[in-house]
Amino acid sequence: MRRLIKRIGLVLLFLIIVICIAGVVNYPKLTILTGYSAKHMNSSVFIGERSVEFTDTEDNNFAPVHLADDEVNFEQKMSIASVFGLQERKAVYRKGVGSVLINDDFDENAPVVAPNRSKANTGLSYPYGDLPQKDTVFANLDYPKIKEAVHSIFDSNGEYVKKTRAVLVIYKDQIVAEKYIDGLDQTSKLPGWSMTKSILATAYGVLQKQGEISIHDKAPVEEWQNDERKEITIDDLLQMNCGLEWEEDYGSISDATKMLYLDTDMTKAQIDKDAIAKPGEYWYYSSGVSNLLSGILRKKMNSYQEYLDFPYREFIDKIGMNSMLIETDIAGNYVGSSYAWATARDWGKFGLLYLHKGNWNGTQIFNPEWVDYVTTPTPTSEGDYGAHFWLNAGGFYPDAPKDMFSANGYQGQRVFVIPSKELVIVRFGLIGDAGVDFNTFLQEITEAVQ
Structure with a gap:
């Protein structure tokens, strides 16, 4: 009986060592994984104007990114991602220049410089304006x-x-x-x-x-x-x-x-x-x-x-x-x-x-x-x-x-x-x-x- 218990103990110890080694090897990858998830979630929600649910089930639903859990703070325009609570990464949206992964040195109160944009009203249809295209049928198209x-x-x-x-x-x-x-x-x-x-x-x-x-x-x-x-x-x-x-x-x-x-x-x-x-x-x-x-x-x-x-x-x-x-x-x-x-x-x-x-x-x-x-x-x-x-x-x-x-x-x-x-x-x-x-x-x- 003691031999059996000893063998089981050795097996468990071996498994623990293997799991620890795997964790050490893969832990650095988590920061990339959670970084991807936080960044893309933030961009999808605040630039793409899609829901958190849509992004989770569509954009971020592939291995191994699907392992990350995401939270979105709409007031702060911030997304947070982690895997089982590990390697938490944050991304924030800044009007005009998009989303960015942040670190501890990031100043959330710093002013954001954005590009100046212009939109011309040409009164033309696509592609040279915003009006609907006229119905056109090309005889040479199947x-x-x-x-x-x-x-x-x-x-x-x-x-x-x-x-x-x-x-x-x-x-x-x-x-x-x-x-x-x-x-x-x-x-x-x-x-x-x-x-x-x-x-x-x-x-x-x-x-x-x-x-x-x-x-x-x-x-x-x-x-x-x-x-x-x-x-x-x-x-x-x-x-x-x-x-x-x-x-x-x-x-x-x-x-x-x-x-x-x-x-x-x-x-x-x-x-x-x-x-x-x-x-x-x-x-x-x-x-x-x-x-x-x-x-x-x-x-x-x-x-x-x-x-x-x-x-x-x-x-x-x-x-x-x-x-x-x-x-x-x-x-x-x-x-x-x-x-x-x-x-x-x-x-x-x-x-x-x-x-x-x-x-x-x-x-x-x-x-x-x-x-x-x-x-x-x-x-x-x-x-x-x-x-x-x-x-x-x-x-x-x-x-x-x-x-x-x-x-x-x-x-x-x-x-x-x-x-x-x-x-x-x-x-x-x-x-x-x-x-x-x-x-x-x-x-x-x-x-x-x-």
């Missing part, structure tokens, strides 16, 4: 085929696999298909995640048109001036071909997750990384590069207010993307890698701006050559990437046109621009290529344009 393609990318019959939330199809400036899940509609603001990178790149396109920069300028990073990194150009950063070390992994504690859920100033995350290749030799996707570019953009401005105003004044509000909001970090930098929200229709306007090579109803926002630049394949990317835009030049989607390019975001957010078909296709969801057959979806829609 409308039933488009409708079926759109229907097929949404879940049906109780499935929850494709997780599509919104689709918008625009042909020759006309909305020819539009569909949303229950609970969302054309006024719902949706997170673009890494589609924000393409918004950031557009700010550089405007600067280039204004003669304020050349993409071939050396990156003005003081920390790089005494080593080989001083040769890195703005072009190298936009093409993510700078040769700097970086780990972009959202399933672990990586450079990307530490930056987004731990850093106070996200523009610095990439600066201290070593060069592991010469510029132009090694393409690697890096959200750190995008936030570094956001920091460089800030330094180009004469004041912080000018930095905040610049993207809205120069193109976002100018093309009527009035629902868009780009969030900042604690240090006040636009999180150019990840945090822009807007309606599907406003994201569609962004695609149309590029379809029309920077011309918006007669106003040239950036030079036509900028589109040629961002759609030129980055060396070593195998035709998949340009300058903060994804490409189909390498045939990633084999049955879609090769001239297609897109703004892509986490969980399958997409703005596809297809010049040869005069199409812009917007898709929002909670899963990407792993669960959605984008190739067939794109093939069916493009084949419907005869």
Whole structure:
């Protein structure tokens, strides 16, 4: 009997040791997990204007984020997340600049500087104004085929696999298909995640048109001036071909997750990384590069207010993307890698701006050559990437046109621009290529344009 008790005791001790080791190993991950949950809950409620229940059951209902418990204080506009009471993280909403994870040093009473916004009343229909579009029927479109393609990318019959939330199809400036899940509609603001990178790149396109920069300028990073990194150009950063070390992994504690859920100033995350290749030799996707570019953009401005105003004044509000909001970090930098929200229709306007090579109803926002630049394949990317835009030049989607390019975001957010078909296709969801057959979806829609 004593032997049995001893053996049981040893087994229990072993299990306790295993559990403790697992806890020590995984405990640091909890701060990332609760950070994600608190931040996205706050943004969804106070920017997306959705309920806590909707966010819990839709946005944050995936492993392991679903383990977090969230509370929302509407008076303080604060969300709090923890897992079994551990690693509590807080996020607060600030009008005009969005939600941010806070730390013990955060001053909740400090004044918030917000961008100046404008909204023009053009008296025109979408996309150049807010009036309803006139009924237009294109003889060369197979409308039933488009409708079926759109229907097929949404879940049906109780499935929850494709997780599509919104689709918008625009042909020759006309909305020819539009569909949303229950609970969302054309006024719902949706997170673009890494589609924000393409918004950031557009700010550089405007600067280039204004003669304020050349993409071939050396990156003005003081920390790089005494080593080989001083040769890195703005072009190298936009093409993510700078040769700097970086780990972009959202399933672990990586450079990307530490930056987004731990850093106070996200523009610095990439600066201290070593060069592991010469510029132009090694393409690697890096959200750190995008936030570094956001920091460089800030330094180009004469004041912080000018930095905040610049993207809205120069193109976002100018093309009527009035629902868009780009969030900042604690240090006040636009999180150019990840945090822009807007309606599907406003994201569609962004695609149309590029379809029309920077011309918006007669106003040239950036030079036509900028589109040629961002759609030129980055060396070593195998035709998949340009300058903060994804490409189909390498045939990633084999049955879609090769001239297609897109703004892509986490969980399958997409703005596809297809010049040869005069199409812009917007898709929002909670899963990407792993669960959605984008190739067939794109093939069916493009084949419907005869």
